[in-house]
Amino acid sequence: MKPIEITLTVNETTHTLITLPNRTLLDILREDLGLTGAKNGCESGECGACTVLMNGAAVNACLVLAGQADGCTVETIEGLSKSGQLHPIQQAFVDAGAVQCGFCIPGMVMASKALLDHNPQPQEEDIRQALAGNICRCTGYTKIIQAVQMAAEELRHD
Amino acid sequence: MQTFNYLRPAHLDELCQALQQPHAKIVAGGTDVLPQMHTGRLQPALLVDISRVSELEGIRIHNTQVEIGALTTFAAIQAHPTLRAAAPALTQAAQWVGAPMTRQRATLGGNLANASPAADAVPPLMIYNAEVTLTSAKGSRSLPLAQFLLGPGQTALQRGEFIQSVRFELPAEDLGSAFLKIGPRRGMTIAIVSAAAAVRLSPEGRLEQVRVAVGASAPTVIRCPQTENLLHGQLPSAELWQSAAQQIAVEISPIDDVRASRAYRRRAAGVLAVRALQAALSQAQEAAQARTV
Numbered sequence: 001m002k003p004i005e006i007t008l009t010v011n012e013t014t015h016t017l018i019t020l021p022n023r024t025l026l027d028i029l030r031e032d033l034g035l036t037g038a039k040n041g042c043e044s045g046e047c048g049a050c051t052v053l054m055n056g057a058a059v060n061a062c063l064v065l066a067g068q069a070d071g072c073t074v075e076t077i078e079g080l081s082k083s084g085q086l087h088p089i090q091q092a093f094v095d096a097g098a099v100q101c102g103f104c105i106p107g108m109v110m111a112s113k114a115l116l117d118h119n120p121q122p123q124e125e126d127i128r129q130a131l132a133g134n135i136c137r138c139t140g141y142t143k144i145i146q147a148v149q150m151a152a153e154e155l156r157h158d
Numbered sequence: 159m160q161t162f163n164y165l166r167p168a169h170l171d172e173l174c175q176a177l178q179q180p181h182a183k184i185v186a187g188g189t190d191v192l193p194q195m196h197t198g199r200l201q202p203a204l205l206v207d208i209s210r211v212s213e214l215e216g217i218r219i220h221n222t223q224v225e226i227g228a229l230t231t232f233a234a235i236q237a238h239p240t241l242r243a244a245a246p247a248l249t250q251a252a253q254w255v256g257a258p259m260t261r262q263r264a265t266l267g268g269n270l271a272n273a274s275p276a277a278d279a280v281p282p283l284m285i286y287n288a289e290v291t292l293t294s295a296k297g298s299r300s301l302p303l304a305q306f307l308l309g310p311g312q313t314a315l316q317r318g319e320f321i322q323s324v325r326f327e328l329p330a331e332d333l334g335s336a337f338l339k340i341g342p343r344r345g346m347t348i349a350i351v352s353a354a355a356a357v358r359l360s361p362e363g364r365l366e367q368v369r370v371a372v373g374a375s376a377p378t379v380i381r382c383p384q385t386e387n388l389l390h391g392q393l394p395s396a397e398l399w400q401s402a403a404q405q406i407a408v409e410i411s412p413i414d415d416v417r418a419s420r421a422y423r424r425r426a427a428g429v430l431a432v433r434a435l436q437a438a439l440s441q442a443q444e445a446a447q448a449r450t451v
């Protein structure tokens with residue numbers, strides 16, 4: 001197996017890495033770049049804990065090969081807060097009490113960001129569909145949906 | 159993940175070359191391949207990543223001919239305005255594939271090459287009489303979708319061949335069409351049963367050009383020609399729908415599996431296909447009204 005060279009921009013910093021083709025974007029984020037916000041829950045596209053934005057769209061980082069992330073712009077949960085201030089979506093999750101153990105939350109927040117970037121005024125049904133691939137085993141979904149509604153409101157006033 | 163050799167061709171000719179090598183396995187969006195590689199169920203010696211072959215991307219419409227490149231994602235299909243207006247069964251199928259993250263990566267070519275009896279793109283493409291274009295270093299050939307799908311996980315793809323695109327004639331405005339699926343939940347669900355239907359209304363209000371395809375109820379997605387014949391030329395009525403549902407139960411050959419029983423599938427397929435026909439019909443009626451206004 002020959003190593004490959006890839007270049008990707010993560011949270012506005014560009015990295016060029018020599019890596020192996022059998023690694024995923026999730027491996028690179030967590031192991032090479034130390035960005036452990038995105039979680040490995042299932043490695044099969046089912047749980048959404050590894051959700052990040054790639055070229056502006058939410059994807060499961062566990063299903064993206066290193067070579068497929070080459071040349072892409074990636075945004076992770078670590079890129080959201082600016083100068084010590086939580087992003088409005090993060091703040092809304094805190095305020096709504098939508099976080100228990102937190103394992104699913106980076107994925108939930110990034111999937112919510114993908115929704116709100118494209119649809120600033122989502123209906124509840126839109127939120128449910130946007131989060132259909134994000135599983136939470138402890139908080140339950142009611143407060144998570146409320147958090148996204150609160151974040152949408154806050155972002156509209158910004 | 160196990161080790162493998164990796165090629166990422168940028169153009170069709172490089173792809174044809176790469177696939178000449180023995181044991182080459184294609185990966186596109188990876189939503190089927192990667193989960194299987196993570197568990198070790200799939201261990202390719204050579205992975206050919208086609209995701210950068212730009213010629214395989216995009217939806218092109220010339221006059222009434224639609225051509226969808228194999229790499230086109232369900233997110234792109236779902237968002238396409240012309241398809242939404244004229245081929246809504248395909249849009250409806252695309253918008254319920256997996257979750258948003260799945261649809262962002264999952265490609266049409268991967269969905270067809272998988273040859274799952276439950277693949278969501280197949281019932282709509284069957285009622286639109288789609289053809290698949292297969293290409294290799296030796297050239298290209300086109301096959302009707304029904305001849306491409308040979309059984310669960312089995313296709314007409316030969317060594318060195320890949321799916322280049324899918325083509326179909328954009329349906330006329332007065333052909334209504336719809337897709338429905340049943341699963342344990344509405345989002346993120348593999349179909350227990352799926353159905354697509356198309357129909358047109360004659361000026362006398364009779365059913366014409368009836369097309370019905372049912373998924374997850376036979377070794378491949380199938381058209382139901384006897385049901386189509388039974389409905390052709392008839393005036394819609396409750397009794398007619400009931401006999402159509404019964405005829406569908408006869409035409410399919412479902413199995414018992416982890417998702418549902420054979421008996422459930424027989425009942426559900428009839429009901430679901432009739433609902434798809436009724437949705438297609440109400441769309442055809444709207445088109446007919448729009449014409450008379």
Ligand SMILES: Cc1cc2nc3c(=O)[nH]c(=O)nc-3n(C[C@H](O)[C@H](O)[C@H](O)COP(=O)(O)OP(=O)(O)OC[C@H]3O[C@@H](n4cnc5c(N)ncnc54)[C@H](O)[C@@H]3O)c2cc1C
Binds near residue numbers: 045046208260276277
């Ligand atoms: C969480 C989750 C939910 C899902 N939900 C659904 C669903 O609701 N409905 C549904 O139908 N599917 C679903 N799937 C299955 C899958 O997403 C689709 O079948 C998808 O379309 C596969 O496309 P891909 O590009 O990701 O394929 P890949 O994984 O890249 O490839 C799949 C297969 O096709 C072959 N292949 C890919 N492209 C070509 C080509 N151009 N020519 C020849 N061979 C090719 C590969 O070698 C492989 O055998 C789901 C998957 C996941 C992980």
Ligand code: FES
Binds near residue numbers: 040041049050061063
């Ligand atoms: S870890 Fe990627 S979807 Fe679960």
Ligand code: FES
Binds near residue numbers: 105
């Ligand atoms: S907060 Fe624990 S999984 Fe969601």
